[in-house]
Amino acid sequence: MTALTVWGRASTIGGVSEERSVTGRITGGHSFDDVERKLPIGGVPVNFDHTSQRRGEVAFVEISDSGAVNVVVVLDSDELSHVEEDIYFSPEWLLRGVGVEESFRVARTAELRSVALTTDPGNHGPRPVRWRTGSILRAADRANWPVSFRSVDPLLGRAASFLEQHPVGGCRQIVDRRDDQMLAWMTHQQRHTPDLNSYGRGEMMIRPGGRIISVR
Secondary structure, eight states, X not given: OOOEEEEEEEEETXXXXXXXXXXXXXXXXXXXXXXXXXXXXXOOEEEETTOSSOOEEEEEEEEOTTSEEEEEEEESSSGGGGOOSOOEEEEEEEEESTTTTSSXXXXXXXXXXXXXXXXXXXXXXXXXXXXXXXXXXXXXXHHTSOTTHHHHSXXXXXXXXXXXXXXXXOSOBOEEHHHHHHHXXXXXXXXXXXXXXXXXXXXXXXXXXXXXXXXX
16 A cells, blocks of 8 residues: 655644534533643554544654644555545644643643544644655655655655654654744844843843843
């Protein structure tokens, strides 16, 4: 069977997802303030329509600088490519925090447990996934893709670069691009912000945007 690499946005930190009964009635909803960076040791399985049958695995997960949770998965077959309707990611989360047992809740953190592919996602503002024949996990398959795939599909390019740097071990950690943004911002501040310690004012805390929020 021919593998299929599928990628797109799965969720958004702070976004809202509704929960529905088998008849389509809304029974609850959830959101979360942050995402656990570590992933299950055995990997994150992929299924169709939230069934228990494993159809593939998650190869790469990142949090964008805007808080979007982007996912790249590899399916064991290319049957999805024959579906004419739009397909969406629908992740399954383990929520942690006060009041997570309520019907409508906002969790402190969420842990990614599996990812479903469905035509009817519960998260608001979903975007259809995209796919390419072959497995991003195999160098031979990536070699058959156009040279321009990294620039044409930046998420796929970042995933390929990450997998080339980490060829073994599987997807065990979510890449948080917000960390890169903060590191770049801090480096800029270190280069361009005067050292108030030299003026006897102690340490200064600044949040992105440059406004001083406290001086100790």
